[in-house]
Each structure stands twice: as C-alpha cells, then as structure tokens.
Amino acid sequence: MEYKYSSEEYYNELNGKKVICIDFDNTICLDEWPYIGPPIPGAKEVLIKLKESGHKLILYTQRSFKYPVCCKELKKLYEEENHILIPNDISPENHTIDILSTALSVCVDYGIIFDDINANHPWENNTKDFSRKVFMDYLIDDHVIGTERLEVVNKFGEHCKIVDWFKIDRWCINEGLYSDSAFKYSYQDYLHEVKLLNNH
Secondary structure, eight states, rough: OOOOOOOHHHHHTTTTEEEEEEEBBBBTTTTTTTTEEOOOTHHHHHHHHHHTTTOOOEOSSSOOTEOOOOOOHHHHHHHHHOOOOOOTTTTTGGGGEEEEEHHHHHHHHTTTOSSSSSSHHHHHHTOOOOOEEEEEEEETTTTTTTEEEEEEEEEEOOOEEEEEEHHHHHHHTTTTSSSSSSSOOOOHHHHHHGGGGOOO
16 A cells, blocks of 8 residues: 655644754753753743744754763763773673763753654654654754854863854744744843853
C-alpha cells in the first residue's frame, strides 16, 4: 500500500506556523562545553515569543543523553559527576555521560519549552522518513552562514562567536513570525548585556 502523507498535509496541520530548529551552545548558552555557560541575552525572549506565536521549536544540538567519554573534558566531567576514575587505557565506548539533561533543565528554567529534541517526530512517524536531517523551516545556530554574531570570551578564555538575538528578533518580525519585538530596550542596552558575559 502506498504511503501518501506529504509535506503539504504536514504544513496544513501546522496551520501556517513554522518549524524552527535551535542550537544550544553559543546560541542559547555560551559555549563552555561540556559544561553549561551562562545564558546568551535575548535567546529567552525571542524563543518564548516564537513559542507563544504558535511555532514549533526543536532543540538541535550535538549534546546527547549518552555521549561517549572521548576527550579529556568529558572524562573530567564524568569523573566529577560519577566519582569514578576512568583508567587511561579504557575505551571511551565503555563510558558515556549525559550532557543533554542539564541543558534541557536550563532551558526549562528560562521558560523555553521545546516540542522535540534532535527530531521531528510527527513528520518522521507519519512519513516513515527517518533520515538524519530534521524536517524544518528555519535553523538558528551560531554556525549558520549569514547569521549575525557577536564576540565574547568564555570562562576558559576562549573567544566565542554568539548569536545576535536582537538581529534575530528583527529577522523574525520581517519574516512575519511575530508582529512586535521581543525586546523592551534598545540595541545599545542589549550590547551592554552581551558585554557582561566577558566578566562572568
């Protein structure tokens, strides 16, 4: 029997709303991987506004519930959390660490609620399309070409390019994702908030 569920049917179910994937590190929080950095100014305001406007939000991140302990940073975090020392000659596949749950908890604390994580289950379940690429309309990510970014320094002294959420807000308005700004203050005030990340 031919399976006839189509993108047109899926968009009809969305009723004109969009599917938006959002990265985590340097997008919602400053990248201090595998730890969680401070929140990036504006992420909360814009994402809550998108959610309130009815759009579907998907967290799109390399973080996972079972990330292999494959580098010194992850090994250190694993040993801190589990109080178990991993011998240097043990294969990383024998140990995994959850570096996603904390990120999800942080988002919930900020009031950011996602419809899915690294997947679009309604689409995948209905079309039987289990490709690795998530079905989406837009992606907000610090690595997307053309995304406006600002430079800050994380606690490790690394220079990071973070998403400029004030510019994302203006883009959302121009695209008709919502009608009025998520911000109640000026761009200069926003840049001052971003600058404070250098001192955390």
